[in-house]
Amino acid sequence: MSVLVVGGGGREHALCLGLDRSDSIGEIHCAPGNAGTAEIATNHAFSEVADLIHLAFQLDVDFVVAGPEVPLCEGLADQLANMDIPCFGPVAALARLEGSKLHAKQVMQANGVPTAAFHLLDSNSDIDAALDDFSGNPWVVKRDVLAGGKGVVVTEDRAEAKEFILDSIASDGQVVLEDFLPGEEASMLVVMDESGYVCLPASQDHKREFEGDKGRNTGGMGAYAPAPVYTDEVRSKTIERIVEPMHQDLASRRKPYRGVLYVGLMIDAAGDPYVVEFNVRFGDPECQITIPLIASDLGQMLHAAASGNLAEQDVTFHDKHALTVVLAAENYPGSVEKGRAINNLPSASHDSWVNHAGTAHANDQLVSNGGRVLSCTGIGSNLSEAAAKAYALIEKIELSGSHYRQDIGHRAL
Numbered sequence: 001m002s003v004l005v006v007g008g009g010g011r012e013h014a015l016c017l018g019l020d021r022s023d024s025i026g027e028i029h030c031a032p033g034n035a036g037t038a039e040i041a042t043n044h045a046f047s048e049v050a051d052l053i054h055l056a057f058q059l060d061v062d063f064v065v066a067g068p069e070v071p072l073c074e075g076l077a078d079q080l081a082n083m084d085i086p087c088f089g090p091v092a093a094l095a096r097l098e099g100s101k102l103h104a105k106q107v108m109q110a111n112g113v114p115t116a117a118f119h120l121l122d123s124n125s126d127i128d129a130a131l132d133d134f135s136g137n138p139w140v141v142k143r144d145v146l147a148g149g150k151g152v153v154v155t156e157d158r159a160e161a162k163e164f165i166l167d168s169i170a171s172d173g174q175v176v177l178e179d180f181l182p183g184e185e186a187s188m189l190v191v192m193d194e195s196g197y198v199c200l201p202a203s204q205d206h207k208r209e210f211e212g213d214k215g216r217n218t219g220g221m222g223a224y225a226p227a228p229v230y231t232d233e234v235r236s237k238t239i240e241r242i243v244e245p246m247h248q249d250l251a252s253r254r255k256p257y258r259g260v261l262y263v264g265l266m267i268d269a270a271g272d273p274y275v276v277e278f279n280v281r282f283g284d285p286e287c288q289i290t291i292p293l294i295a296s297d298l299g300q301m302l303h304a305a306a307s308g309n310l311a312e313q314d315v316t317f318h319d320k321h322a323l324t325v326v327l328a329a330e331n332y333p334g335s336v337e338k339g340r341a342i343n344n345l346p347s348a349s350h351d352s353w354v355n356h357a358g359t360a361h362a363n364d365q366l367v368s369n370g371g372r373v374l375s376c377t378g379i380g381s382n383l384s385e386a387a388a389k390a391y392a393l394i395e396k397i398e399l400s401g402s403h404y405r406q407d408i409g410h411r412a413l
């Protein structure tokens, strides 16, 4: 089969690497891709969803795999369906699970899925009363729009919470104030369509910029899987209380969910799971360490889910551990300078390799092209082995001003 992968980050390079290893896949296209995908796929520039539709049609691909959420929220899957091109990634109406925090809350409530209590606030609301209602813990304020990871504030500073609430109401009309959930986070990726679902190994990412989970929030500085916090007991509760009811709902829609549902979990001290967020795509960098743990053919699984035949697939996993460490550009998650030379890139082996994210070629030189530039991934029979392999690679890479966290996997190690 031939496939078009949409996106150009570390997640999409990981998807292309997995597809490249798939016997079912003959030809890979990526739009826009990066310097890593260019080695195994044909990269194509695009600016709008209409260009992607045109590209998929022109290339006559067998299916499309959507990396990021924005094209899905803009109707990528709907428009591909009109042209009979299967899309791994949900239609716009279901992509709202990520596009609107309020919508996600309402769907969870309707399905009895455990999540934090919340108030919907608008210009008529008594904001102080709502803040009082959730006092004693940090306040959690969530904008109701796609905000590229900048839409959530968790703060113990009441004035800061109130200011973010007022600013969000001014720009979006409404905002969600949520009860604080204590516990440990894990990311659970569920591949699903109307015929069934497959839970991928649970992982944990590291969202803060510095060691010990300090500093600014980032897109993710590293990740590992499987996450030990996701015990067998937590798994069975998660499936019974979250995955089953969500799947029943999303499978019964006129245009059912086809793709991966990212379930952001908070697991409390009693081992009870709550949903912090849904995303309608693979996590980044969770994808980079989850895909390599899939032993069966990735292309077949993605194509089957895009076509509504997932239940026929036998998806199997390696009994291994995977860990990835992100190399970020100077000043990331603030604004970064692109175009800096990257040297000394180590070559890949069967159990450690470099995932490209914000990379490009300028003449013959590999250069940085984003905030998260690349990540180094290791696979091992235990987590410390995987970590040792990832760190052995990242230490070698030269990129002026770049930084990475030394403690990826610390909770499990």
Ligand code: AMP
Residues within 6 Å of the ligand: 116, 140, 142, 152, 154, 178, 179, 180, 181, 182, 185, 207, 264, 276, 277
């Ligand atoms: P979200 O975009 O909804 O995942 O929120 C971003 C981050 O904020 C999450 O990964 C959590 O670390 C934190 N967070 C969100 N909601 C809550 C909550 N109700 N209680 C505690 N932390 C939260």
Ligand code: GLY
Residues within 6 Å of the ligand: 205, 219, 220, 279, 282, 283, 284, 285, 286
């Ligand atoms: N790593 C978190 C996310 O992809 O949303």
